[in-house]
Amino acid sequence: MPISDNSQKSHVGDLPAGRPLQTDFNAEFGNDLDYPRLGTVSFRRGTLTDNQEALWDEYWPKLGTVLSDEKIDVDAWFGRPGAKTIVEIGSGTGTSTAAMAPLEADTNVIAVELYKPGLAKLLGAVVRGDIRNIRMVRGDGVEVLTRMFDEASLDGVRIFFPDPWPKARHHKRRIIQSGVLNLIATRLKPGGVLHVATDHADYAEWIKELVDVEPQLEYMGWPWEECPQLTDRQVITKFEGKGLQKDHTITEFLWRRK
Template sequence: MDQQAGASTASDEAGTHRRITSFVQQRNRLTEGQTHAWDRLWTAFGLDVADVVSGLVPYDPPAWFGRRAPLVLEIGSGTGESTALQAAAAPEVDHLAVEVFEPGLAQLLMRIDEAGLTNLRLLRGDAVDLLRERVPPGSLTEVRIFFPDPWPKRRHHKRRLVQPAFVTLVASRLAPGGVLHLATDWAHYAAQMRAVCSGEPLLENTSTAADGWTPQPAGRPETKFERRALAEGRDVRDLVFRRISAPHPQPPN
């Protein structure tokens, strides 16, 4: 959701590297219901990315879920409205939701409890660190990034999540045939996403349309956030790229 920011390690024009995280730090204030859900459910369904990255907690989805199943990673799950719906619709798939916004995580815990979900686990922290340090290459069936922070001001575009180095990292963690699914309601960011993903040799656009956009897949629910964006006149664009086994050969010059 738009309360998150983009992240990876980016280079500025001078060639120096700046650290970009997959989130914007926000003050966390839980409602009474969210606090109750957190106290009851976090230890059963949640982990801290820092603990996983440091090795204090092993990265072991089969142990977390008690089975081996296709694995989806969602970056920036927000309040988890679409996350919970998608997990409920695909009980045969395991879902990891990475988010830093504690009220959103608490809200998603409430949704897990209400729906009785067993195929969803939450990770609090930076998804980029998790991908880089602990997610094995070729291990993910899908990566979802829905409505990341657009950083609309031109001087802030370098903070956006979907940058070449980040997309290369994601592509390396997808299994052949795995999918990177992006959605945004900001036209300029959508164009950047399309250009960056099209430039990644390990990804191919699944769209058959001339403009490269994909109609909203049936599996991605329309959320309250999305309805508000549409009401405010912003079109929502989806992009679905597939991991290929090897880069397509380049035509001779």
């Protein structure tokens, strides 16, 4: 198991009903930056098929864990000390996650997602494809980064097609905020990469206004030909496919930790 101080501690894949109290990030980090304010949004529940339930019961204890206050021991979880590690926030059903992982077999990929049926689909793809370099965390991505990873412990963070929260009154819920960029910067190693993609025009403009807000991150633009952690997204994700069908422009952003 991936818990750093007790390798025998087990976790189930279920979260408590509703949403636990959100961390007061400004107090936690001693700043006045902006973080997602999720209000009364609750954990989405979903039903697994019988086959998914069976796979979940058998494989989740080894390949998955849930949000907690204990740091993840990445080397122990993957069983290969020193490998590069990338966290994907909001992996959805894991289509692109499972497609990219075999192309970067030397890299540990940790997929973070709230929606259990999405994780169950990814888990099924991992088991059927014998994909050895994917692990999963069920929880809110910002909370997982805050509570489960040490500073300067990651080689990359990916956020592909995050919820754009298009209504103006919901913009405070968007994950790309000054505080989250600061948090990600602290979790990246020097030279580590943040990769964000969106097909929502207004959200792209929102992100463009924030590309230089975090002094620890150097904005590299797109494309960045020599990006050390960039793997082509070989299989179009569900949301990306919908965007392309509607002739949406996909905008991608790359930062490097200084």
